[in-house]
Amino acid sequence: MLALEFDETKCANCKAVSCLVKCQYMDLDKDEAKIEWQKVIKSEDSPVLDACTTCYACEEYCPFGNHPFYLIVERQEERGMFTAPRPITKQWINMCEPAGKFRLGKVKEQALSFCFIPALRSLARGRLFESALPSWILGAEFFCNVVYLHFAKTSVIKDRLPKITENIEKQGIKELICLHDECYGSFNSLAPAYGIKVPFKTTHYFEYLYNKLKEHKDAIKPLNVEVAYQRNCSARLVPETDHFVDDIFGLIGVDRVEREYDGENALCCGEIIRMVKGYKLADDVQKRNIDDIVNAGAEYCVFNCPFCYMALAEKMAKRGIKPIHIIDLCKLAIGEKPALEVG
Amino acid sequence: MSDMYEALVKIVGKNYVSNQKEERYFYGRDPGLMSPHEPDYVVMPRTTEEVQKIVKLANKEKIPVVPKGGGLALTGLVIPLKGGIVMDMKRIDKILEVNERARYVIVEGGTTEGGLKSYLEKHHPSLRHSIPDAPPIATVVANAVIHGQGRLTQQYGFNSDMVTGLEVVLPTGEICRIGSCSISKYWFSRGAPMPDLSGLFLGWLGTTGVITKMGLKLYPRKKIRDVEVFVTDKEDLVPDILFKLTHTEMVEDINIWCQPHPPMFRENHHVTILITGDSEEELQFKKKMIWDALQEYIDSKDGGFMWVMPDAKPTFLEMPLESLSKFADVRKGGGFEYSGPIVLAEDYPECSRKLAELAVKYKLTYSGMVRVIGRSHCIMFGFAYTFNRADLDEMDRVRKALHEVAEFALEQGGTHWKPTVDEQKMMMERMDPDTLKLMGKIKGLLDPNGIMNPRNWEVG
Numbered sequence: 001m002l003a004l005e006f007d008e009t010k011c012a013n014c015k016a017v018s019c020l021v022k023c024q025y026m027d028l029d030k031d032e033a034k035i036e037w038q039k040v041i042k043s044e045d046s047p048v049l050d051a052c053t054t055c056y057a058c059e060e061y062c063p064f065g066n067h068p069f070y071l072i073v074e075r076q077e078e079r080g081m082f083t084a085p086r087p088i089t090k091q092w093i094n095m096c097e098p099a100g101k102f103r104l105g106k107v108k109e110q111a112l113s114f115c116f117i118p119a120l121r122s123l124a125r126g127r128l129f130e131s132a133l134p135s136w137i138l139g140a141e142f143f144c145n146v147v148y149l150h151f152a153k154t155s156v157i158k159d160r161l162p163k164i165t166e167n168i169e170k171q172g173i174k175e176l177i178c179l180h181d182e183c184y185g186s187f188n189s190l191a192p193a194y195g196i197k198v199p200f201k202t203t204h205y206f207e208y209l210y211n212k213l214k215e216h217k218d219a220i221k222p223l224n225v226e227v228a229y230q231r232n233c234s235a236r237l238v239p240e241t242d243h244f245v246d247d248i249f250g251l252i253g254v255d256r257v258e259r260e261y262d263g264e265n266a267l268c269c270g271e272i273i274r275m276v277k278g279y280k281l282a283d284d285v286q287k288r289n290i291d292d293i294v295n296a297g298a299e300y301c302v303f304n305c306p307f308c309y310m311a312l313a314e315k316m317a318k319r320g321i322k323p324i325h326i327i328d329l330c331k332l333a334i335g336e337k338p339a340l341e342v343g
Numbered sequence: 344m345s346d347m348y349e350a351l352v353k354i355v356g357k358n359y360v361s362n363q364k365e366e367r368y369f370y371g372r373d374p375g376l377m378s379p380h381e382p383d384y385v386v387m388p389r390t391t392e393e394v395q396k397i398v399k400l401a402n403k404e405k406i407p408v409v410p411k412g413g414g415l416a417l418t419g420l421v422i423p424l425k426g427g428i429v430m431d432m433k434r435i436d437k438i439l440e441v442n443e444r445a446r447y448v449i450v451e452g453g454t455t456e457g458g459l460k461s462y463l464e465k466h467h468p469s470l471r472h473s474i475p476d477a478p479p480i481a482t483v484v485a486n487a488v489i490h491g492q493g494r495l496t497q498q499y500g501f502n503s504d505m506v507t508g509l510e511v512v513l514p515t516g517e518i519c520r521i522g523s524c525s526i527s528k529y530w531f532s533r534g535a536p537m538p539d540l541s542g543l544f545l546g547w548l549g550t551t552g553v554i555t556k557m558g559l560k561l562y563p564r565k566k567i568r569d570v571e572v573f574v575t576d577k578e579d580l581v582p583d584i585l586f587k588l589t590h591t592e593m594v595e596d597i598n599i600w601c602q603p604h605p606p607m608f609r610e611n612h613h614v615t616i617l618i619t620g621d622s623e624e625e626l627q628f629k630k631k632m633i634w635d636a637l638q639e640y641i642d643s644k645d646g647g648f649m650w651v652m653p654d655a656k657p658t659f660l661e662m663p664l665e666s667l668s669k670f671a672d673v674r675k676g677g678g679f680e681y682s683g684p685i686v687l688a689e690d691y692p693e694c695s696r697k698l699a700e701l702a703v704k705y706k707l708t709y710s711g712m713v714r715v716i717g718r719s720h721c722i723m724f725g726f727a728y729t730f731n732r733a734d735l736d737e738m739d740r741v742r743k744a745l746h747e748v749a750e751f752a753l754e755q756g757g758t759h760w761k762p763t764v765d766e767q768k769m770m771m772e773r774m775d776p777d778t779l780k781l782m783g784k785i786k787g788l789l790d791p792n793g794i795m796n797p798r799n800w801e802v803g
């Protein structure tokens with residue numbers, strides 16, 4: 001069985017205990033955090049395991065890359081805990097079980113991954129995807145499985161992820177362009193943390209978009225709009241990709257508004273919190289987030305994750321904010337029509 | 344017999360009578376599993392007076408008459424088991440009046456559910472009726488006659504409970520008005536405060552007369568509809584969940600479903616909760632009441648709300664539900680039938696276990712589909728099995744499974760809904776003898792020659 005590569009000594013020497021002190025949903029000072037974190041490490045009972053909303057943020061807060069969130073999830077599962085209700089957990093596990101119904105384009109060595117999200121296929125149209133498009137994969141057989149972190153089920157990830165990488169390799173793919181941020185996080189954070197080999201190169205679609213926009217520089221008409229960016233949970237796994245957001249915004253003439261809930265302090269879309277903690281906290285998180293965007297004067301809210309879009313688009317539109325996926329924003333900048341629309 | 348054909352032509356015109364093989368074939372069957380039996384004639388009257396003339400003629404000649412709406416009951420209720428005349432009501436389909444303030448409509452005997460829905464949306468957008476999840480060609484009257492259920496059943500009971508008056512052609516040819524319309528131009532009550540005679544016709548499956556007009560209650564149409572789906576893997580909790588949900592009185596409609604395909608739905612029981620409101624605030628208030636009512640199951644991790652993504656919502660919100668028709672063809676080959684006994688909500692766990700047990704025993708694909716009737720006063724538990732019409736063995740296995748369902752439902756203390764002739768017999772065998780005798784007296788009085796939909800509710 002695959003095991004998490006976790007280094008206790010890094011935590012023993014850590015003074016900041018940022019993983020817990022910075023948590024947006026727990027109120028622990030450094031001393032309390034130190035005690036509780038040691039309990040988690042030693043697999044003892046700790047309120048941390050109950051209080052966790054599974055927002056992934058502590059993965060980013062840890063300066064040592066020691067995977068505190070993965071450890072919390074491991075400990076939750078060891079105790080047989082369910083973060084979300086058991087039937088909802090079952091539903092998600094069953095939903096993405098590979099069943100031989102995957103779909104393929106004309107797969108070449110470089111391929112786009114639409115993960116198991118048909119909406120990504122709708123997004124990846126037009127000139128920015130012309131050259132790469134014939135080569136794509138879509139289906140549960142290529143699904144990154146990171147989502148099971150929300151459900152305290154690393155066992156599912158450990159079971160399925162090695163097979164997923166095998167499935168991709170079997171297609172002869174040497175470079176996978178991940179249109180789902182979480183896939184990139186899966187191959188570049190989760191897989192190494194569990195010693196799972198990834199036998200192909202992975203490229204985040206931000207980087208792909210950035211390069212394609214440069215190729216189509218002449219077609220870009222600066223949008224001259226103020227936007228807020230909805231940073232998603234899996235962005236916490238690969239914060240090194242974040243700079244591309246600003247790089248892309250720079251190329252297409254978009255200003256990112258300054259706001260409270262951005263960067264490390266971003267708030268998640270809230271829908272996982274709805275399942276895990278109920279509607280009160282979820283509504284509160286969504287309200288604070290949208291209020292913040294409205295107050296910051298943004299015209300658009302730009303999404304990375306299609307599920308964040310599904311969770312928030314309608315709610316934002318009702319508050320006068322135009323929701324748009326970053327791929328659609330790039331298409332807009334070169335005069336193409338967005339694929340995702342509210343309603 | 345050619346005299347009869349000519350006599351029918353004389354009543355409705357030659358375009359609306361047939362004794363040809365094609366029509367007799369078509370009108371001799373329904374989409375379910377019952378064996379076909381062809382009529383001798385098919386006739387399509389246009390007015391109450393034409394219906395009256397046909398019935399008088401049939402009564403005189405002692406020829407069976409089977410009134411037919413959409414013919415979608417699936418349980419053979421409009422198969423002419425003794426031949427005779429199938430009276431297709433589809434041409435008598437006017438919407439005669441809508442009283443907007445008193446919220447009722449008067450429709451003719453063949454008005455379709457789809458027709459009424461469209462009419463109200465266009466002309467009376469603040470009103471709606473309790474549309475069943477049947478294809479839109481189902482008729483309003485036939486649905487009430489079989490005690491059908493619809494989207495407002497959780498709030499207001501069986502669709503037959505919403506009837507406000509009837510015009511009926513009796514088997515002996517008299518035209519009766521039932522309810523306030525018998526003494527007034529208004530169709531606001533089917534009985535009260537007078538004796539309620541509607542029970543002589545509702546639920547009798549066309550064996551006591553032909554309903555040519557019906558008054559039906561309409562209800563406020565709220566501006567916004569939304570859906571939540573609560574999921575549990577413990578069927579034993581479902582009755583309590585329903586009790587708590589209905590206690591809120593915040594819900595438009597509640598359906599429960601369980602099925603093994605696609606895989607995301609297996610092992611769980613899904614409670615679809617439809618909510619309406621005239622504003623976002625109203626909707627949010629209702630949602631919070633509902634969430635709070637079920638919070639204890641979320642806390643215990645035994646149940647939770649499924650994330651219904653925006654692109655999935657129309658599937659739950661559409662009226663009627665198209666997904667049922669898709670399930671009907673899941674095996675390809677277009678075969679689908681369900682037995683939908685009316686049982687107590689507390690029987691849900693037993694029913695769902697029986698559904699799965701019979702699917703294993705007979706190697707069938709299944710779906711359980713439940714509609715809550717009233718404030719959890721009872722439920723319709725649909726044991727649905729699909730089959731390929733080209734696979735006779737599979738059809739036989741479905742028949743056997745449904746027969747077991749029929750016995751099981753009665754053992755549970757339930758009753759059959761839109762029962763087949765065999766199921767009617769099973770119920771009558773268990774019925775209080777004096778009640779059965781009363782049914783026989785009523786039938787004998789109204790239909791002395793036994794011409795109306797014979798073999799259905801045939802006492803003795």
